[in-house]
Amino acid sequence: MKKIYFDNAATTRVKDKVVESMLPYFTEIYGNPSSVHGIGRDAKRALDTQRAAIAEMLGAKPREIFFTASGSEADNWAIKGVAGANAKKGKHIITSSIEHHAVLHTCKFLEGRGYEVTYLPVDSYGKVSVKDLEDAIRKDTILITIMHANNEIGTIQPIAEIGEIAKSKKIPFHTDAVQTVGTIPVNVNDLNVDMLSLSGHKIHAPKGIGVLYARSGRVGDNLLHGGAQESNKRAGTENIPYIVGLSTAMQMALENMELNTTRTKAMRDDIISFVMKNIDYVRLNGHPVDRLPGNVNISFEFVEGESLLLMLDMKGICASSGSACTSGSLDPSHVLLATGLTHEIAHGSVRFSLSDENTNEEVKYLKEVLPGILKTLRNISPLYNERKVR
Amino acid sequence: MYSDKVMDHFSNPRNVGAMENPDGVGQVGNAKCGDIMKIYLKIEDEVIVDVKFQTFGCAAAIASSSMATELIKGKTVDEALQVTNKAVAEALEGLPPAKVHCSLLAEEAIHAAIMDYRMKGDGSVENIKSCSGCCNACGMNEVETEHDEVG
Numbered sequence: 001m002k003k004i005y006f007d008n009a010a011t012t013r014v015k016d017k018v019v020e021s022m023l024p025y026f027t028e029i030y031g032n033p034s035s036v037h038g039i040g041r042d043a044k045r046a047l048d049t050q051r052a053a054i055a056e057m058l059g060a061k062p063r064e065i066f067f068t069a070s071g072s073e074a075d076n077w078a079i080k081g082v083a084g085a086n087a088k089k090g091k092h093i094i095t096s097s098i099e100h101h102a103v104l105h106t107c108k109f110l111e112g113r114g115y116e117v118t119y120l121p122v123d124s125y126g127k128v129s130v131k132d133l134e135d136a137i138r139k140d141t142i143l144i145t146i147m148h149a150n151n152e153i154g155t156i157q158p159i160a161e162i163g164e165i166a167k168s169k170k171i172p173f174h175t176d177a178v179q180t181v182g183t184i185p186v187n188v189n190d191l192n193v194d195m196l197s198l199s200g201h202k203i204h205a206p207k208g209i210g211v212l213y214a215r216s217g218r219v220g221d222n223l224l225h226g227g228a229q230e231s232n233k234r235a236g237t238e239n240i241p242y243i244v245g246l247s248t249a250m251q252m253a254l255e256n257m258e259l260n261t262t263r264t265k266a267m268r269d270d271i272i273s274f275v276m277k278n279i280d281y282v283r284l285n286g287h288p289v290d291r292l293p294g295n296v297n298i299s300f301e302f303v304e305g306e307s308l309l310l311m312l313d314m315k316g317i318c319a320s321s322g323s324a325c326t327s328g329s330l331d332p333s334h335v336l337l338a339t340g341l342t343h344e345i346a347h348g349s350v351r352f353s354l355s356d357e358n359t360n361e362e363v364k365y366l367k368e369v370l371p372g373i374l375k376t377l378r379n380i381s382p383l384y385n386e387r388k389v390r
Numbered sequence: 391m392y393s394d395k396v397m398d399h400f401s402n403p404r405n406v407g408a409m410e411n412p413d414g415v416g417q418v419g420n421a422k423c424g425d426i427m428k429i430y431l432k433i434e435d436e437v438i439v440d441v442k443f444q445t446f447g448c449a450a451a452i453a454s455s456s457m458a459t460e461l462i463k464g465k466t467v468d469e470a471l472q473v474t475n476k477a478v479a480e481a482l483e484g485l486p487p488a489k490v491h492c493s494l495l496a497e498e499a500i501h502a503a504i505m506d507y508r509m510k511g512d513g514s515v516e517n518i519k520s521c522s523g524c525c526n527a528c529g530m531n532e533v534e535t536e537h538d539e540v541g
Contacts, residue, residue, distance in 0.1 A: 304447050307400070380444060381444060
């Protein structure tokens with residue numbers, strides 16, 4: 001059976017061109033950039049070139065780009081680094097209640113180390129209020145970290161506006177842009193951010209490569225200690241092939257962004273409007289307009305997400321869910337609950353995340369099979385049979 | 391993740407649906423936890439002659455309900471009370487550790503339906519376990535695992 005991959009917010013297929021660009025750096029230019037000899041110098045040259053290219057794509061300077069092994073590492077480093085370096089100044093951090101766990105659990109960790117964290121609420125669309133954020137700022141606030149767009153519901157936050165406030169109060173501002181770099185325009189100056197995390201595998205580069213951008217190269221404390229790599233800030237031999245792959249993937253994403261956005265948005269809106277029109281008892285999660293071009297997140301009442309995912313999988317369609325049964329915990333997604341969804345409705349949520357590699361034929365197939373799957377599961381469900389007709 | 395048997399009973403559940411004038415109905419679990427099971431019994435001379443179920447929940451919950459109905463169909467009420475969650479899980483060729491509570495819910499649903507039947511009849515409720523009504527009963531809270539991040 002042909003597989004249809006609608007889970008691009010989880011990870012993406014590495015593009016053939018990206019793989020091609022990486023290959024010479026495994027077998028030919030395999031040197032350690034710290035070595036003095038020719039093969040090492042060739043690797044160093046590649047590292048410098050790609051760092052400059054990535055910096056330029058983000059509106060940054062090369063010395064502001066630090067390579068990491070993942071988006072999670074970049075988030076951890078940004079938060080722990082600033083917290084550690086500013087402990088004497090203050091111990092208050094502001095974040096939102098719908099951050100990725102790489103941010104949330106890092107904040108929780110710091111709470112255990114004597115830091116205070118404000119978790120800003122979001123509205124029913126998953127948006128942070130700029131006013132709430134302004135009100136939460138204290139004299140001892142040392143960091144604001146708010147994600148650019150949410151991985152589950154796709155809501156895009158008013159980052160530039162928040163950055164404006166952070167700048168005026170001189171508080172370092174970090175954003176987790178793992179879902180946005182390569183998908184929507186990201187320029188560190190337009191967004192007024194001091195730090196930004198990104199990840200390769202969400203944009204058709206391999207897993208295991210990320211970047212922390214830090215304005216003027218200020219990253220606070222090291223997360224990894226050891227060699228002098230990354231201006232003495234992040235130890236570990238640089239992963240040249242993956243850095244090359246990330247750079248290629250970013251270039252491809254940027255070159256095709258307008259076309260990709262138009263195509264992906266059209267498929268996204270096609271799925272959303274089809275479901276709204278043809279399936280009853282559904283709810284669109286996330287913001288109707290300020291949303292990632294490839295994000296569809298819908299709650300189907302009276303059914304449970306894991307069942308829905310498995311039925312879709314039997315038809316060859318890959319998606320994901322915010323239900324508890326797929327999370328390994330008893331609670332459904334913290335993001336959906338933060339938008340005010342009840343547990344019941346959050347259990348029946350499904351995310352379809354599209355990329356430029358999806359096609360209209362795939363969307364058409366989804367529209368063909370989805371109503372039947374819902375009908376089957378709702379026939380089994382006592383809740384659908386006992387529903388109060390609205 | 392799931393055995394072939396679970397996938398079979400999930401994709402082709404046996405005895406699905408509601409029942410007109412059942413002799414006993416039991417419902418356990420709640421929507422907040424993400425699992426609800428409802429079992430309907432038709433009983434003649436203490437023998438379960440027909441059984442139906444409706445379930446809101448994951449694949450393991452649906453498969454457990456389906457298997458439970460198969461295991462008690464044609465049995466006497468007393469025999470049905472002997473069907474344990476372990477028997478349900480074994481008949482399904484095993485369940486992942488995080489899903490064992492689904493089989494417990496099936497056992498509880500059988501007991502709840504028989505309780506309803508007995509309360510309408512002679513009122514004898516020995517050997518019938520009552521359910522607390524929430525999946526907390528199975529102790530899942532204590533083994534809550536780390537959130538496996540998707541995206």
